[in-house]
Amino acid sequence: MRYISTRGQAPVLGFKAATLAGLASDGGLYVPEAWPRLSEAAIADLAGRSYAETAAIVLAPFIGDALDPATLRELCETAYGRFAHPAVTPLVQLDGQHWLLELFHGPTLAFKDVALQLLGLLFERFLAGGDRHLTIVGATSGDTGSAAIEAVANRAHIDIFMLYPDGRVSDVQRRQMTTVDAPNAHSIAIDGDFDTAQALVKALFADRAFADRVGLAAVNSINWARLAAQVVYYFYAAVRLGAPGRPVAFSVPTGNFGDVFAGYVAACMGLPVARLIVATNVNDILHRALARGDYSAGTVAPTATPSMDIQVSSNFERLLFDLHGRDAGTLAGVMRGFEATRAMAIPEPVRARAGLFSSARIDHAAMVEAMRWAHGAGTILDPHSAIGLAAARAAGLPREVPLVTLATAHPAKFPEAVTSAIGTAAPLPARLGALMEGREHVTHLPATLDVIREFVGTRTRVAA
Ligand SMILES: Cc1ncc(COP(=O)(O)O)c(C=O)c1O
Numbered sequence: 131m132r133y134i135s136t137r138g139q140a141p142v143l144g145f146k147a148a149t150l151a152g153l154a155s156d157g158g159l160y161v162p163e164a165w166p167r168l169s170e171a172a173i174a175d176l177a178g179r180s181y182a183e184t185a186a187i188v189l190a191p192f193i194g195d196a197l198d199p200a201t202l203r204e205l206c207e208t209a210y211g212r213f214a215h216p217a218v219t220p221l222v223q224l225d226g227q228h229w230l231l232e233l234f235h236g237p238t239l240a241f242k243d244v245a246l247q248l249l250g251l252l253f254e255r256f257l258a259g260g261d262r263h264l265t266i267v268g269a270t271s272g273d274t275g276s277a278a279i280e281a282v283a284n285r286a287h288i289d290i291f292m293l294y295p296d297g298r299v300s301d302v303q304r305r306q307m308t309t310v311d312a313p314n315a316h317s318i319a320i321d322g323d324f325d326t327a328q329a330l331v332k333a334l335f336a337d338r339a340f341a342d343r344v345g346l347a348a349v350n351s352i353n354w355a356r357l358a359a360q361v362v363y364y365f366y367a368a369v370r371l372g373a374p375g376r377p378v379a380f381s382v383p384t385g386n387f388g389d390v391f392a393g394y395v396a397a398c399m400g401l402p403v404a405r406l407i408v409a410t411n412v413n414d415i416l417h418r419a420l421a422r423g424d425y426s427a428g429t430v431a432p433t434a435t436p437s438m439d440i441q442v443s444s445n446f447e448r449l450l451f452d453l454h455g456r457d458a459g460t461l462a463g464v465m466r467g468f469e470a471t472r473a474m475a476i477p478e479p480v481r482a483r484a485g486l487f488s489s490a491r492i493d494h495a496a497m498v499e500a501m502r503w504a505h506g507a508g509t510i511l512d513p514h515s516a517i518g519l520a521a522a523r524a525a526g527l528p529r530e531v532p533l534v535t536l537a538t539a540h541p542a543k544f545p546e547a548v549t550s551a552i553g554t555a556a557p558l559p560a561r562l563g564a565l566m567e568g569r570e571h572v573t574h575l576p577a578t579l580d581v582i583r584e585f586v587g588t589r590t591r592v593a594a
């Protein structure tokens with residue numbers, strides 16, 4: 131499989147090079163040159179397979195000759211052997227129509243582990259035997275940071291620097307990053323919001339001399355491999371609910387548009403997806419974009435769902451690329467316009483091509499109501515997953531369509547929000563028992579490109 135940039139000016143790469151590159155050198159995002167297809171028979175054949183087997187089959191066309199099939203299968207077995215549930219991503223039924231897809235049974239209790247456990251192994255495999263060093267710089271609104279650090283801590287040929295908005299992640303999320311004591315892991319608290327952190331990461335990639343010197347790499351969903359790994363659970367869940375014979379709908383709590391874009395990729399590959407519901411909190415740029423073509427970034431409002439407090443959604447560029455007929459020249463102009471003004475009007479004929487998606491903006495009261503409803507049905511939800519469930523319940527889909535809400539984080543990551551909604555908290559799983567006592571390692575820096583570049587450039591062990 132070959133990968134092209136959404137902006138058309140970067141080299142075409144294979145899977146290994148695209149994984150190590152992260153962001154394309156022209157500022158665009160890598161996407162497959164064409165969507166691979168799984169036949170109806172191949173999808174039906176996924177029934178009864180383990181998560182790791184399913185992953186190896188679904189990922190194979192994206193990986194091409196970058197790994198032989200036995201190695202891919204072995205990496206998937208290793209990555210998903212680290213999950214606390216035997217089904218890896220179990221489905222839980224809530225009522226006659228609604229299901230939860232629990233994506234939080236990995237080491238850091240959020241859906242990010244599903245992709246990052248594998249990505250850590252891919253990095254290691256692709257670096258093996260060479261003298262290349264990677265300097266990962268990422269942005270996190272809470273969950274990517276700890277999942278990425280967990281995936282690469284103590285690796286000899288990798289350094290990782292995670293930028294997070296100071297005071298805008300939960301205590302558990304922050305401690306999951308900052309209590310890691312590893313020579314290659316750096317948690318950096320910056321002034322500002324997630325969008326500021328993400329813009330700094332992209333600006334570092336845009337400095338090609340710096341990026342090449344340190345071997346800059348990405349763990350955010352700007353890295354194609356992250357998204358590819360997230361496509362798997364759409365197949366895994368849908369097949370358990372009757373696909374390919376029966377279409378299944380998904381509701382996805384959304385921020386950077388990575389998780390729901392992975393669902394779109396599954397549909398492009400042939401999975402019968404009835405609907406993709408994009409559920410936002412009050413930071414609703416994606417809802418406005420899909421409902422009325424208004425993709426304009428306001429300021430980020432802090433909410434009880436910090437990981438979704440995002441107004442510039444990186445992966446929306448990947449959808450816009452398809453909506454613009456994969457015309458990279460046009461899209462490059464559109465994105466340059468957005469970067470200059472932070473606003474974009476999506477013309478009606480372009481928006482009309484996004485018919486698989488619907489969207490909903492869920493406010494705090496509706497989120498709390500969904501947490502209480504789920505609690506009544508026997509489940510404690512985290513607030514992000516509750517945003518997804520609230521949107522699912524409001525969608526009005528025919529009762530015969532199974533509707534799966536992606537449960538993206540464990541409720542123990544957000545004890546205050548959960549207790550305030552339902553009067554009880556979910557305990558931290560035993561394996562995270564000492565988290566609240568550990569010493570924190572964090573550097574506070576201003577959100578200034580020069581300062582961040584200097585810090586990363588002098589701390590990375592690339593030249594050591
Ligand atoms: C718990 C949780 N839910 C939902 C999201 C939103 O996912 P995405 O950014 O892929 O849209 C995030 C962050 O990415 C998250 O951490």
Ligand SMILES: N[C@@H](CCOP(=O)(O)O)C(=O)O
Pocket residue numbers: 269270271272273274275349350351352385386388437438444
């Ligand atoms: N919500 C994320 C923010 C970054 O998203 P990503 O999927 O692009 O890594 C977080 O919690 O860190």
